[in-house]
Amino acid sequence: MDNKRILLHDYLDDALPVDIRAQLEHNLQNNPELQSLLELERAKRTALAEAGSTFRQETSLLTDLAKARVLERLGTRARPKHVPFWKSAFTIPVPLLAAMGLVFVGVLALSFALRSPNQNQGGIDLASVNQGTADGLPVVSSPFTFESKGVELTIQLSDLNQLLSILEGGTGSREVRVSLPQNLQLEPVGEPMLINASERR
């Protein structure tokens, strides 16, 4: 892939209509002005990305904290870091391990002995199923209301998830795609213009 094509791929995404893309590729091959224009655009984007990165770094620090707290509040657990089996099994002395194992077996035996008649018959406790998802996580109804300093706050879970995804730097949901009516041929009136609404005619 030559430099021109690399440059082109920096700017165009797959959503661009194929015929326009082909036309632009052709123009780019033969038009140094367009190349320099795209290079200028790339320089602008780099400068903008650098300006925005400081803010993103600040928000990313908040993200982990926010997610863990929200999950905790919703009754779920933050997923622990993976600890290899062999490492976790030998971090405490063997006698202590043995004692813990015995206690575990005892509790297991006790719970087996005290099972409810319904469970002993192989039935399913529907009440416990309804309280949780298949992952064992509790179901939280939306909106989610809690009280703070005497004020009742209500959070829509969809909003909460969206806020978290924004702070996590998630992509995909930020883009808006709108189709204009197909029966109208548009043409430029002049140069693009950005003004404050107070300057509206």
Added chain:
Amino acid sequence: MKKTFLALALSTACFFTQGLYAQAGNPDLVTDPSMDSLLEALKEQALVLRVQVRQIDPSGRIVWFNDMSRITVHGRVVGFKLEGSNIYIDMQFTPYRRNADILLLVQSQIWIKGPDQQRLQYNTHLSSVLGDVVLYYPLGRRKADGSGPAHEVEMEISIVPYSSVSAGETGN
């Protein structure tokens, strides 16, 4: 045989117990219950960027209208693509906090095919303006007397704090 079974049961029990122990002692698990203040902080940072697009005919009549909004935060881009039969406009709106005001940065790339479907026009634009309600004309703005044969595309972009907009108005 019994000894082997006992050893196996013991090691299995130890394994599961260790798993529970490791999970309960995970230092990354934050148990601070003050989520209310955190949520408030999150909501205070968020903004709702609303874009209303109008296509205005030469007589000044609005012939097409679209209204969309997205939640974002300062410094985070909201992409907006506008597609027509002979036009493709790729815009990026980025709100920045500037003292007490909002600075909106707009980048756009515009591809337009001419009436003969052969000539392709490309335009790029970068501009910024202070204000929480701004107007953007990606194809330019007609003269003050409204004259001109072409349709005008007007985009009204308003930025308001998320906390001041009810959940149903975010349009997401």
